[in-house]
Amino acid sequence: MEFVTLNNGVKMPKLGLGVMQMTDPVEAENAIVAALEMGYPMIDTAAAYGNEDIVGRAIKRANVKREDIFVTSKLWVSDMSYEGAKRGLESSLDKLQLDYIDLYVLHQPIGDIYGAWRYLTEAYKEGKIRAIGVDNFTQAKLVEFIKFNEVKPAVNLIQANPYHQRHEDQAAMVARDVQMVAWQPFSAGDGNLFEQPLLKEIAVAHNKTVAQVILRWLLQRDVVTIPKSINPERMAQNLAVFDFELTAEDMEAIKSIDQGGGFALPDNADNFERILNMWEQMFG
Ligand SMILES: NC(=O)c1ccc[n+]([C@@H]2O[C@H](COP(=O)([O-])OP(=O)(O)OC[C@H]3O[C@@H](n4cnc5c(N)ncnc54)[C@H](OP(=O)(O)O)[C@@H]3O)[C@@H](O)[C@H]2O)c1
Known part of the structure; x- marks a missing residue:
């Protein structure tokens, strides 16, 4: 396994298992046990995924x-305040049956994020969390948050995959010593990513799968990533990405399939309200 060193000195594995939508108690538990025992050093969960337990x-x-092992969890919007963060962290620790969480992040830049951060800073200093970070923060929001807080976020999680490569966002994070973590590295299978011709060609040249090429491409960019799979064979495949290297030409060629963009909260009032209402219904 390869690691990055976060801005507070904590070492974070570069690859972990994302467990969003893994909610069947038996199937998900067995899959996560299998992942840990085959050598996954990191699990990425969240209060909103409903599977911390x-x-x-x-x-x-x-x-x-x-x-x-390195465990990441996330504070949901309904707990986005000083008191809410206290409640949210206690609930996460309780459900995860842990004395400390390695990385705890604000899941969205919504609500009283400053109040929540104040509590997470206290919990970090008390050793309940080894690193604190943010999620889905735009470049501007990240700069504002760094400027007006005592503790700088160690990471910012953003959607990143070959269709949404986020090079500029990464540069902004690197310049400020904030680690980029790529969620949804396979675009959740959308857009026929596994059948993309250039990625297929590169995969054949290295005798690897498209999934492995994508993960390798992120690792070589020094981006941490958290692919999800519930299938032990695909999990093993996704972990077997430390025995080959993409060439400089491969890395350059992949830039040509970038479509720009990537998940961002809408600016439009109606669209934003729709998302808030949808999330409230889904996650409380
Ligand atoms: N912070 C955020 O706002 C945020 C938002 C979304 C996601 N996330 C995190 O990112 C993680 C990953 O995102 P995601 O789950 O949405 O999507 P993803 O990891 O991009 O893709 C998962 C899909 O790819 C399939 N897959 C996995 N490995 C494969 C392989 N080697 N070959 C072919 N298919 C493969 C999976 O199917 P099988 O399971 O059947 O293998 C699943 O359908 C989440 O679990 C979550 O932890 C974070």
Whole structure:
């Protein structure tokens, strides 16, 4: 496994398992145990995924040491305030059955993020969290947040994959010593990404799969990533990306399929309100 060093000195694995939509108690627990036992050093969950309890049971059951794994969870919008963050973190620790969480992030730049950050800063100083970070922050929001807080976010999670490569966003983070984490590296399978001709060609040349090429491409950009799979064979495939290297030409060629953009909260009032209402219905 390869690691990055966050701006507070904490080492974070460059590859982990994303567990969004893994909610069947038996199937998800078995999959997460399998992932941990095959060597996944990191699990990315969130209060909003409704499976922190499943992750907690899997960690208890798996034959791994707590100090050898890195657990990320996220504070949801309904808890986005000082008191809410206190409640949210306690709930995450309780469901995960952990004494500390490695990385805890504000899941969206929505609500009283300054109040929530103040509490997370206290919890970080008390050792309940080893690093604190943000999620889906635009460049401007990240700069504002760094300027008006005592503790700088260690990471910013954003959607990034070959269709939405986010090079400028990454440069803005690198310049400020904030680690980029790419969520949805496979675009959740949308846009026929696994059948993209250039990626297929590169995969054949390296005797690897398109999924492995995508992960390798992110790793070589020094981006941390968290592919999701519930299938042990695909999980193993996604972990087997440390024994080959893309060439400089491969890396350059992949830039040609960038469509720009990537998930961002809408500016339009009606669209923004629609998202807030949808999330409220889905996650509370
Ligand atoms: N912070 C945020 O706002 C945010 C938002 C979205 C997601 N995330 C995080 O990012 C993680 C990943 O995103 P995601 O789950 O939306 O999508 P993803 O990782 O881009 O794609 C997952 C899809 O790809 C399939 N897959 C996985 N490995 C494969 C392989 N080697 N070959 C072919 N298909 C493969 C999976 O199917 P199988 O499971 O059947 O293998 C699943 O359908 C989430 O689980 C979550 O932890 C964060």
